[in-house]
Amino acid sequence: MLDNVAVSVRDLRVSINNKEIIKGISIDFPRYAVTAIIGPSGSGKTMLLRSINRLVELIPDVKVSGKIWVRIGDELHDAYTLDPSYLRRKVGYVFQKPNPFPHLSILKNMTIGPMLNGIAKGKKNLERLAEEKLKEAGLWDEVKDRLNDAAWRLSGGQQQRLCIARALALEPEIILFDEPTTGLDLYNTKKIEELMVRLKEKYTVIAVTHSVDQAGRIADFIAFIYNGKLIEFGSAASVLKSPANELTELFITGRVLDGVKV
Amino acid sequence: MSLKKLRDVVYTGLAYLSLLLLIIPLAWIIFECIIRGGYYIVSRPLEFFTDIGRPPGVEGGGIGHAIQGSLYMLGLALLIGVPTGMFAGIYLAERRNSPIAKAARFVSDILVEFPTILVGIVTYIFLASKVTGILATGPAAFAASLALALIMIPIVARSVEATFLTIPSEIREGAYALGFSSGQVIFRILLPAVKAGVVTAVLIGFAKIIGESAPVIVSNGISNFWFSKWTEPAPSIPVLIYVYGLSPFKEWQTQAWAASLFLLLLVMGVGFLARRLTKKLL
Ligand SMILES: Nc1ncnc2c1ncn2[C@@H]1O[C@H](COP(=O)(O)OP(=O)(O)OP(=O)(O)O)[C@@H](O)[C@H]1O
Ligand SMILES: [Mg+2]
Numbered sequence: 001m002l003d004n005v006a007v008s009v010r011d012l013r014v015s016i017n018n019k020e021i022i023k024g025i026s027i028d029f030p031r032y033a034v035t036a037i038i039g040p041s042g043s044g045k046t047m048l049l050r051s052i053n054r055l056v057e058l059i060p061d062v063k064v065s066g067k068i069w070v071r072i073g074d075e076l077h078d079a080y081t082l083d084p085s086y087l088r089r090k091v092g093y094v095f096q097k098p099n100p101f102p103h104l105s106i107l108k109n110m111t112i113g114p115m116l117n118g119i120a121k122g123k124k125n126l127e128r129l130a131e132e133k134l135k136e137a138g139l140w141d142e143v144k145d146r147l148n149d150a151a152w153r154l155s156g157g158q159q160q161r162l163c164i165a166r167a168l169a170l171e172p173e174i175i176l177f178d179e180p181t182t183g184l185d186l187y188n189t190k191k192i193e194e195l196m197v198r199l200k201e202k203y204t205v206i207a208v209t210h211s212v213d214q215a216g217r218i219a220d221f222i223a224f225i226y227n228g229k230l231i232e233f234g235s236a237a238s239v240l241k242s243p244a245n246e247l248t249e250l251f252i253t254g255r256v257l258d259g260v261k262v
Numbered sequence: 263m264s265l266k267k268l269r270d271v272v273y274t275g276l277a278y279l280s281l282l283l284l285i286i287p288l289a290w291i292i293f294e295c296i297i298r299g300g301y302y303i304v305s306r307p308l309e310f311f312t313d314i315g316r317p318p319g320v321e322g323g324g325i326g327h328a329i330q331g332s333l334y335m336l337g338l339a340l341l342i343g344v345p346t347g348m349f350a351g352i353y354l355a356e357r358r359n360s361p362i363a364k365a366a367r368f369v370s371d372i373l374v375e376f377p378t379i380l381v382g383i384v385t386y387i388f389l390a391s392k393v394t395g396i397l398a399t400g401p402a403a404f405a406a407s408l409a410l411a412l413i414m415i416p417i418v419a420r421s422v423e424a425t426f427l428t429i430p431s432e433i434r435e436g437a438y439a440l441g442f443s444s445g446q447v448i449f450r451i452l453l454p455a456v457k458a459g460v461v462t463a464v465l466i467g468f469a470k471i472i473g474e475s476a477p478v479i480v481s482n483g484i485s486n487f488w489f490s491k492w493t494e495p496a497p498s499i500p501v502l503i504y505v506y507g508l509s510p511f512k513e514w515q516t517q518a519w520a521a522s523l524f525l526l527l528l529v530m531g532v533g534f535l536a537r538r539l540t541k542k543l544l
Contacts, residue, residue, distance in 0.1 A: 055439055060359050089441035099432035103455040113440040116450060163436070170440060 005069075006031040006174050006204035007052055008076065012066035014047050016059055021047050023228035024066070029174075029221075031071060034196055034205040036219035036236070038212060040251065044228040045208040046096075049176045052206070053091040054084050071204075072173055089117055092167030092175040092203075096182050098159035100151035100166070107147040109162060110134065113170050129169055137165035138195055157188025164195065175199060177207035181214070193218050212252045216240055224248045295526060299519025310520060315486045315502070318511040325521050331403070331489045331497035335478070338407035338492075339471060343414035344464055350415065351422025351463070356448060367423075370416035378413050382477025385409040390481060390493075401483030403496035409481045410471040418467040425459030426452060458540045465536040469529055475500035499525050 007029040014022035022044050029035050037045050050056045052068055069076040072090050079087055100109045110130035114120040120129045130147075134140040139161040143154070151162060160180055167175060177196065181189040196205050196218050209215050215222050215236065222239040224232040224247075232239060232248040243249045303310050309324045316323035350366060357363045373381075390398040390405040398405065429452055437447040453460065475498075483495035484505055490496075499521055506518035 053439065055435060058435060058438060085441040085443055087441075088439055093439040095432055095436060095439075097432050099430075099436040101433065101436070101451060101455065112450070113442075116446050117441050166440070 004031050005029065005076070006071045007206065008067075008069040009048075009052070010067040010069070012048070012051055012068065013064070014044075014051055014056060015063045017061045018063075021228055022051065025225070025228075025230045026066075027223055027230055027233055029204065029206055031204050032200055032202075033220040034200050034207060034218050035221040035223060036215035037206065037208045037223045037225060038210075038215050038251070039225035039231075041210075043225045045225050046178055048225065049093075049178055049206065049208055052079065052174075052176060053088050053093050054079060055088075055093060057084070070174065085117070089119075089170045090173050092170060092172035094160070094164050094167055094175065094177045094180045096179045098156055098163055100154070100159050100162050102150070102152045104151060105148045106143050106151050106154065106162060109151045109166055110169055113166055117170060119170060130165075133165045133168040134162075136168055137161050138191060139165055155188075157184045157191070160184065160188065160192060161195070164192070172203065174204040174206065177205065179208050179210055182210070189214075212240070212254075224251060226251070292523070292526060295519050295523035299516055299521070299523050302516050302520040303523065310517075314488060315497075315506075315517070316513070318509065318514060321513060323513070323517070325499065325502055325517065325524070327486070327488045328497040328499045328502040328521065331485070332472075332499045334489050335403055335407050335410065335482070335496060335498055336468075336472065338404065339410035339414060340468065342408065343411035343418065343467060343471075346411070347415040347418025347467060348422055348460065348464070350419035352426060352448060352453070354419060354423040355426030356444070356452075366419075370419050373412065373416040374420065378409075378474055379476040379480060381412050382406070382409040382480040385412065385477075386481040398493040400493075401481060401495050402493045403482050403489065404492040406478045406482035406496070406498075409477045410474060413474065413477065414467040414471050417470055418463050421463035421466055422460055425456045425463060428459070429455060461539055462536055465532055469532055472529060472532070473500050473525060475504045479504070 005028045009025055009027045009029075012022050012025045013020060025048060037048065039045050047056060051064060052070070056062050056064060064080070068079040070079045070082070070087065070091060071077075079091075100106075101112070104112065107127070107130055110133065111120075111126040114129055115126055120126050131140065131144075134143065139158060142158060143149075143162075146153075151159065154162060164175075164180070180196075181192050184192070193214065196207055199205050200220075207218065209218075219236040221234065222232075222236045223230060224239065224243075224245070226247055232243060232245045234244075239248065240252060243252060306322070306324075309322060310326075311324060311329065312326040313322070313324035314327045315325070350370070354363050354367055354370075385405050385408050386401065387394055389395050389408065390400060390402040392399050433455065434447065434452065437451040442451065478498055478501050482498075482501075484501060485495035485497045486502075486505075487497065503518045503521050503525065506514035506521070509515065
């Protein structure tokens with residue numbers, strides 16, 4: 001069973017300024033699959049995601065307890081005893097808002113990660129890696145003639161795919177997406193959804209999404225988070241067709257009410 | 263004419279008027295400097311820029327020694343002030359809530375408001391005075407440099423901090439998410455992203471100290487000879503303007519105007535460069 005687990009979360013609790021935000025979540029994210037995390041705004045989806053790559057530690061006065069095991073190669077490692085730099089290389093993160101480095105070119109956005117992390121050396125190798133990962137992210141054809149343009153000149157959707165390619169360039173094993181298609185047009189949304197599905201061949205994908213429809217389109221598994229707790233977790237088909245919990249049903253049918261306490 | 267249009271005209275008129283109120287004094291000062299001192303520079307440029315001052319009442323001489331002294335004094339001040347101010351500013355922005363940052367912010371807010379002459383006096387008393395000084399036994403050029411650095415540091419620090427705080431948090435988080443260490447995030451991503459702002463911050467600090475005379479006089483004293491030692495008084499352009507300008511000697515007064523013109527053009531040049539550089543780097 002554990003062989004198929006990429007990330008194992010055990011009784012995770014996160015509090016900020018002594019206010020508990022994640023209230024004891026345990027979940028096993030399957031390897032080489034897309035798991036969608038759904039739930040209403042403010043339920044703690046982003047916090048759960050950021051606990052996995054320890055980005056939560058950037059928040060002042062944050063406290064994390066419980067355990068998170070992350071599969072790197074054949075072994076599960078305790079995320080919170082690993083070197084955070086190493087962990088974040090192996091667990092890529094794509095943000096809700098595209099965030100390429102605005103002062104760098106498209107190419108430099110791709111090469112700076114591998115360069116500073118010592119993954120590839122020399123202009124030739126770095127550029128080859130950049131090309132390979134841009135192709136993997138389905139952006140190469142659109143940018144190959146303008147690699148030296150500033151990254152902010154790209155459209156929002158292109159910027160987001162650049163950020164995905166940038167994460168891929170670090171050769172991660174797991175990629176976390178936080179509502180990556182928010183505010184993008186249909187074309188780019190479709191491209192990114194297809195990409196997430198394609199990526200599961202080589203990587204484990206965990207994607208937060210606002211949209212139940214999107215979860216239905218991309219996910220093999222769905223986790224429903226509400227008020228800092230995991231309400232339901234299972235295969236996408238079972239969660240969407242026959243939710244076990246009433247709250248899940250309320251949410252996926254678009255009827256969840258703010259203020260409902262669990 | 264509608265009311266809206268009338269209001270437009272009035273506001274535009276007021277804007278131009280205030281612009282005029284700004285330009286008139288500036289133009290007037292430049293004009294004054296040119297007619298009272300400009301001819302001296304034009305009539306003997308080489309002597310003005312390379313020669314030393316003459317005793318009162320003697321024809322000729324230049325401000326070469328003051329230029330040299332200012333170069334030394336400002337050079338050391340920049341050497342101390344730029345890195346210190348920059349690192350302090352980065353620290354203030356990136357460790358916003360640490361006790362050290364809070365204390366440093368408090369101190370630099372006081373220092374920014376501090377009369378610069380007091381900075382000079384304090385530096386003098388601690389470092390160079392005959393009785394309590396620890397590095398010299400009298401007015402000294404290095405004390406002035408240190409005073410100028412102290413004046414510059416809080417200004418640079420607070421503007422660098424402000425510049426860093428304009429960086430959207432997604433950029434910072436994005437850099438950490440790629441596995442970069444704090445040092446890499448700050449020096450390889452954030453600093454290059456705001457280098458124009460940092461250059462501007464440094465130039466603002468530089469512009470503040472380039473024309474200072476009071477803190478220099480109280481810590482370095484007055485000299486009308488070439489720069490010789492860091493532990494002795496050195497000449498500088500603002501102090502020369504002050505001394506020559508207040509003297510009763512016609513020759514010195516003329517050179518004070520000429521030196522003022524030079525300093526004015528220098529400061530404007532720094533400002534112009536800052537703007538050009540900012541545009542280019544953006
Ligand atoms: N930096 C922070 N400091 C304090 N509280 C925070 C911080 N970030 C998030 N929170 C709180 O934590 C809770 C969970 O936030 P989180 O961002 O994980 O929600 P979410 O499920 O991702 O919501 P959304 O769908 O709107 O993105 C919210 O109540 C939020 O107010
Ligand atoms: Mg969120």
